[in-house]
Amino acid sequence: MKQLYLHIGLGKTGSSALQSWLSLNAELIARQGIDYADIVPEVKFGESLSGNGIALHHACVDQDFDRIEELLTSTYFFTPGNTVAIVSCELLQGLSLPKIETIKDICNRNAIEVTIVAYVRSVYEWLYSTYVQFVKRASHTHSFGAKSEDLDFAAFHDSLVRYFEVFGERVNVLNYDSAKKDIYSSFAGVTGIATDALKPLNMRVNRSLSFKEVEVLRRINALHNGAFSTQISNFVISQAPDIRSPVYYDAALVERVREDSEVAVQWINNQFALQPPLVADNFSQAPSTAVAVPGKADYEQILEWARAFEPGEAQQQDFVDFLKSFAVVIVKYADGEVLPLIERACTMQSAVDQRDIEEEPPIIARVPLLPRFLVSYFHDVNSAEIHSEDSSFVDRFHVWLDLIAPCAVGNTINPLEDKRVLDGALRKQAGDRPPMSGYSIIEAEDIDTVIALAEKCPLLTIGGVLEVSHVIQLHQGYATKRVESEGGAAG
Structure with a gap:
């Protein structure tokens, strides 16, 4: 059985430095029988680019299951004979429960045992460092603590809960506060890397x-x-x-974080037997001095x-x-x-x-490459079948709109309202037909193609009428070929 170490961060716990170190030493680590696919080589020069697991994250988000399997079975295990691989990306902490389950299912099917590696750190310092990262990368403009999300520890805690639900005791959580002085040795100890012959990373990565x-x-x-x-x-x-980039301490904010994170901190310490235990903060009762206006x-x-x-x-x-x-x-x-x-x-x-x-x-002026057809809809917009909470009509109609979208010109459907009818022969010919409620313009090879699409419209199942007409150019004359489909069957 193969062994995969899936490093998910968590955020602001030295992930960028670890990824730079792993990239720098990928070839030497592979000689030890441990693959680290160096698919983002820029990180070895200090670029903060989320590590080699970024490809897995994208594939999971896109629900590209073939790509996920290819990454887990081939890309990340790339050296013949090597049975251990490391994947690192802090974005993986945000995956939903079903996507985490997908990773486990694919690994189980391919005889790959997974160990989750995650670091945690004192909560207040964690939250402040995350806020600063958003100032650097996401254009935050407010002061720390001015928005409630600045002090929300739930996202970090929930990440661990989701991975624990899927992988249980295979989740290995370490305390970054005690490991950060030599994060490389800490990570090597978990993954089995021998550090003696590896190159040191002589740079500071992603400083605050x-x-x-x-x-x-x-x-x-x-x-x-x-x-x-x-x-x-x-x-x-x-x-x-x-x-130096110290943490900005505000006594009132520290107290709020202590109260809000107490239960989560206790769960992490108890569940993962963390040593030393995780703490809410490292506040020494000396608040930071307010920064002057620049x-x-x-x-x-x-x-x-x-x-x-x-x-x-x-x-x-x-x-x-x-x-x-x-x-x-x-x-x-x-x-x-x-x-x-x-x-x-x-x-x-x-x-x-x-x-x-x-x-x-x-x-x-755009000249259509294909003939154009006008699909007109006639139905009772107040129909009970449309507005009933138990009806599936709306969902079925949106599925049908998705079906015609690739060949629709302009909006997929153009609804009509505030209709005014002029008396005359044309009105009498319409008989008891419901009022026109909208139209679509479709490009297709021929009218039969459009009719085949129209027959799938769920309006036909609730007494609606669809009229398909060929839109002709003026120089072609005025004849119109027309076919109607009513009440669930094509005319």
């Missing part, structure tokens, strides 16, 4: 932000609506890669980035808007820098406008 950096970047995030969070934070960190010196790095950054065409308009907003912020600190920013914004705006003019396609 200082108090001042958080304050500056969350304000800057508000100026670009998330367009440049990653680029700006990476630039700021690159200027001082080894700066000044000129604090914005200097952002100004340096703004001068040097060259956006691709897709980001140029966002960058123009950012330059203008940033100029307003720094005008009272560095008025000499404002004019160059505005000039750069105007120059780039002119280029964007000119490109839009040049790329605007000429207005050309």
Whole structure:
């Protein structure tokens, strides 16, 4: 039987550093009989890209079961004769219970025993570090604790609960607080890696932000609506890669976290016999000093980035808007820098406008490649079969709309309301037919193809009428070929 170690994080517990280390040493580890598929080699240079398990995560989200099986049986076990493999991706912690069960079922079917590896850390520090990550990558603009989700430990706890429900005692949980000084040895001890001959990772990966950096970047995030969070934070960190990034402690927030996480912390400690035990926080009764409003010196790095950054065409308009907003912020600190920013914004705006003019396609009347057909719907919109809570009509009708969507022109269906009828011969010919409720335009090879689709419409099962008509071009004359389907049978 093969052995798979599935490292799911959890988030902000050294996963990026571990993935960089594993990528750096993938070849040496394979010689020990342990495969780590280096399918995201950029991480060995310090890029934070979610490890080699990102492919498995995508396949699970897409419910691509063949791809999941291929990854678990071939991609991750790639060396002939090796019977141990490691998969790492913190995004896997968010998988739903059915998707976790799918991984287990596929592994069981292929004689692969799975061990889940997860790290946990003191809750308050965990939550603060997660918040800072969102400032860096997801453009958070609020202060820590200003939103309830900042202090919500449930997502981490629920991840462990889901994996425990599926894998039980095969879930190995470790305390990051005690392991972080040598996270590599800790992980190696679980997975059986011999570290003696491996290369050290001589860099700090995915470092957090200082108090001042958080304050500056969350304000800057508000100026670009998330367009440049990653680029700006990476630039700021690159200027001082080894700066300390302590946790910001607020006594009131600490107390809230203690109360809210008590039950979850107890469950984790009891269920996984954690040593040392997980704690709610490492607060020493010394709250952090409030950070002052950023000044000129604090914005200097952002100004340096703004001068040097060259956006691709897709980001140029966002960058123009950012330059203008940033100029307003720094005008009272560095008025000499404002004019160059505005000039750069105007120059780039002119280029964007000119490109839009040049790329605007000429207005050309579209000539259908296939004949077009008008499908008209006639039914009682107040029908009990449609509005009954026990009826499956709505679901069946949406399935039918999905069926015709690939060949529909414009909207799949165009509902009608506020109908006005003019008296005359045409009205009398309609007889007792229900009012017209909508229409679709479909492109198809011939009318018989459209009729075959129309016959599947559930409106026919509740007394509705579908009329299929060939839409002709004026130069072809005015004859219309028409077929009606009524009451569940094609006419």
